[in-house]
Amino acid sequence: MGTTQLESVPEPKYWHLKTVLTEALDSEFSVGEILPNERDLAARFGVARATLRQALEQLELEGRLQRRRGVGTTVAPPRMGVAVGSEEHIWPSAADDAWQSTDCTVALPPAAVADLLETERDEKVHTVRRSRVTHGQPVAAELLYIPASSVPDLSAIDAPSGTARARAVIRELQHLELEGQDQAVELGSVSAEDAKELDRLPGAPVLVVTTRFYADARTAAVSVATYRADTCRLTFGATGGVEIHHDPERHAS
Amino acid sequence: MGTTQLESVPEPKYWHLKTVLTEALDSEFSVGEILPNERDLAARFGVARATLRQALEQLELEGRLQRRRGVGTTVAPPRMGVAVGSEEHIWPSAADDAWQSTDCTVALPPAAVADLLETERDEKVHTVRRSRVTHGQPVAAELLYIPASSVPDLSAIDAPSGTARARAVIRELQHLELEGQDQAVELGSVSAEDAKELDRLPGAPVLVVTTRFYADARTAAVSVATYRADTCRLTFGATGGVEIHHDPERHAS
Numbered sequence: 001m002g003t004t005q006l007e008s009v010p011e012p013k014y015w016h017l018k019t020v021l022t023e024a025l026d027s028e029f030s031v032g033e034i035l036p037n038e039r040d041l042a043a044r045f046g047v048a049r050a051t052l053r054q055a056l057e058q059l060e061l062e063g064r065l066q067r068r069r070g071v072g073t074t075v076a077p078p079r080m081g082v083a084v085g086s087e088e089h090i091w092p093s094a095a096d097d098a099w100q101s102t103d104c105t106v107a108l109p110p111a112a113v114a115d116l117l118e119t120e121r122d123e124k125v126h127t128v129r130r131s132r133v134t135h136g137q138p139v140a141a142e143l144l145y146i147p148a149s150s151v152p153d154l155s156a157i158d159a160p161s162g163t164a165r166a167r168a169v170i171r172e173l174q175h176l177e178l179e180g181q182d183q184a185v186e187l188g189s190v191s192a193e194d195a196k197e198l199d200r201l202p203g204a205p206v207l208v209v210t211t212r213f214y215a216d217a218r219t220a221a222v223s224v225a226t227y228r229a230d231t232c233r234l235t236f237g238a239t240g241g242v243e244i245h246h247d248p249e250r251h252a253s
Numbered sequence: 254m255g256t257t258q259l260e261s262v263p264e265p266k267y268w269h270l271k272t273v274l275t276e277a278l279d280s281e282f283s284v285g286e287i288l289p290n291e292r293d294l295a296a297r298f299g300v301a302r303a304t305l306r307q308a309l310e311q312l313e314l315e316g317r318l319q320r321r322r323g324v325g326t327t328v329a330p331p332r333m334g335v336a337v338g339s340e341e342h343i344w345p346s347a348a349d350d351a352w353q354s355t356d357c358t359v360a361l362p363p364a365a366v367a368d369l370l371e372t373e374r375d376e377k378v379h380t381v382r383r384s385r386v387t388h389g390q391p392v393a394a395e396l397l398y399i400p401a402s403s404v405p406d407l408s409a410i411d412a413p414s415g416t417a418r419a420r421a422v423i424r425e426l427q428h429l430e431l432e433g434q435d436q437a438v439e440l441g442s443v444s445a446e447d448a449k450e451l452d453r454l455p456g457a458p459v460l461v462v463t464t465r466f467y468a469d470a471r472t473a474a475v476s477v478a479t480y481r482a483d484t485c486r487l488t489f490g491a492t493g494g495v496e497i498h499h500d501p502e503r504h505a506s
Binding site: 012014015054057058061062063079081085180181182183184185186187188189191192202203205207229230232233234235236237 | 265267268307310311314315316332334338433434435436437438439440441442444445455456458460482483485486487488489490
């Protein structure tokens with residue numbers, strides 16, 4: 001792959017370089033392998049360091065490369081499919097090993113969350129902090145907002161905060177019968193607090209999943225979960241695999 | 254907001270600056286307004302240009318700011334909710350105004366798509382190019398891969414390529430009865446070709462939605478759709494709004 005070829009294409013140079021690099025990753029490198037340094041790579045492909053860096057950034061966005069301080073640039077393993085869309089994976093359950101509750105406070109939610117909960121903007125709500133671990137890796141940090149009206153019997157419990165309180169709140173929430181949920185996924189950047197938990201640098205791109213849970217014909221809770229965008233592919237449908245359900249009334253033609 | 258305050262916090266400087274800027278955006282600026290230039294902003298908040306730029310990049314990732322060549326940095330409107338998860342929004346239909354078919358070719362799909370389709374890697378498939386427009390804005394560019402076995406009666410149609418062919422393929426696909434679908438959402442970077450269609454610079458972050466459609470107990474088609482991450486929030490559940498469905502067998506406690 002000489003300089004000539006890279007210069008003769010109409011696409012931005014780094015874009016073509018990215019394609020060439022992708023092919024090299026597929027054919028010459030294995031997962032976890034450390035790439036040569038930027039100087040050597042730039043020389044090999046006959047491009048400026050700035051062009052190389054742009055291409056590496058793209059490949060990092062696409063989950064092909066990982067750049068870690070003190071390690072260098074390595075070939076990333078394929079992204080993990082993390083089930084998000086089905087109730088069993090997100091409706092808080094005390095028996096769910098994937099999610100661990102780490103804290104619980106009573107606090108004012110962000111205005112956007114208050115609007116979803118249909119609570120007053122000055123109304124404090126239970127805020128459970130949970131983290132999700134898949135295959136031994138932290139994949140998501142979540143804040144779960146629960147208005148007092150969703151856990152009316154909670155006052156009997158005396159743990160004021162922390163893990164015990166979180167478990168108590170979730171146990172109470174379980175008494176509601178979940179009627180449905182809707183979700184939104186959008187791009188975000190990871191906060192300093194979540195970054196530590198997810199082993200990322202603050203500001204790294206993340207996928208933010210906002211879930212609204214319905215019970216008793218109203219919003220019972222809202223979850224805002226921050227998923228690592230570098231290692232996760234969020235799946236919707238039955239456990240990320242094949243989902244086939246028959247419903248003859250739909251799309252009969 | 255002076256220099257002192259920014260220096261006294263343990264978070265990265267640009268992160269705190271981001272919070273301060275967010276408050277300023279909420280209180281002082283309206284949607285579409287052009288921000289002062291970087292030099293003036295850096296002076297106002299008492300930070301280096303590099304710090305300011307990092308904070309602006311974060312805010313762009315979060316959809317609060319738009320940076321456009323020749324315009325400068327403007328305050329972004331709230332992201333649009335774009336319904337993705339329900340069949341009516343993604344199963345190709347000739348009557349759907351949101352999606353426009355622009356081309357159709359017969360080509361080798363990417364290896365990953367061939368694996369999902371369970372076709373041989375050297376088997377060419379119909380590849381329909383569609384684009385999705387919401388509120389007059391391009392929001393997604395899609396490639397829809399359809400193996401010949403899913404449209405067995407297609408040979409009777411003589412349009413070899415282009416829009417007419419695309420419509421013919423989709424009409425044939427409609428004869429299948431959709432049995433289910435599963436989806437995955439992940440971070441990606443926009444290709445040069447899609448970038449033009451989506452009015453983005455190549456390499457900008459995008460949300461890539463891969464949908465597998467099932468019919469006749471096998472994969473009938475695979476869609477790979479690239480959504481603008483700056484303007485879109487992908488919604489799952491009934492038309493992005495309230496979805497309440499009763500199913501007394503689930504989560505009865």
